[in-house]
Amino acid sequence: MAAERKTKLSKNLLRMKFMQRGLDSETKKQLEEEEKKIISEEHWYLDLPELKEKESFIIEEQSFLLCEDLLYGRMSFRGFNPEVEKLMLQMNAKNKAEEVEEETVELDVSDEEMARRYETLVGTIGKKFAKKRDRANYEEDENGDIKPIKTRKMFLKPQD
């Protein structure tokens, strides 16, 4: 019962962008090429046979750095210049695609101490911003840490 004839869409409609999103990139390229071939009389063109662009397997490289895998040019031996020695390790490690071991930052303050400091910090700063009424609610813990009390005085609706 359903019409089995496909509705014929016009060429212009097919060329619109929203119709082309579904197409593969290859078909898109082909369509583009075909469009380019439609040469109007205003365009000047060479009457040559069609030439397809071949994939070139040749890459031109002028720098020796990549061809011979050269080392970094700045070097220092026996600790003459410690910064350059650090650089040497970094740059040459990059070349060999090894992971640089030097990224371990030494911790001055351990994680636990940091957490403890943060706890007290939250309390003291919170106290600064609390209203006068609430400041009295801040208790002092045994260790001297200030802990804020979370209970707030809310408005209680009067019961009729």
Next chain:
Amino acid sequence: YVPVKGDHVIGIVTAKSGDIFKVDVGGSEPASLSYLAFEGATKRNRPNVQVGDLIYGQFVVANKDMEPEMVCIDSCGRACGMGVIGQDGLLFKVTLGLIRRLLAPDCEILQEVGKLYPLEIVFGMNGRIWVKAKTIQQTLILANILEACEHMTADQRKQIFSRLAES
């Protein structure tokens, strides 16, 4: 020497005109180096570069149609060892082939040289080497060795190194 993009070279500042330095790299033309191409350089904060200074930098533009341009900064904006090369030391020229041999990953010459005494070397791909050691004598010895390595065989080299190690 033919400037190639991406090559690290040692250049000598020959002139300072306006915002750029003219740097002699041993090619057919002097390369231009903008004063902003240093780490941490701004319009107010100019780098301390004088005429006659040695610069270690890399080429950003280097083709046969244009004047070569170099910079002392990498793509992230860090210096990475480039910039003005410090005081003292000696700059001398060798052949380009020798530089490439010395910078090869498995270079014995450098390993042996490094065992002699504390020193610092900078290799420029344009055939220039800058060396620095604690005394002038050591620096000169180093320069002579590197220049002579061009023509020596491995055995001769080892002889010389052993003689030096003794003295």
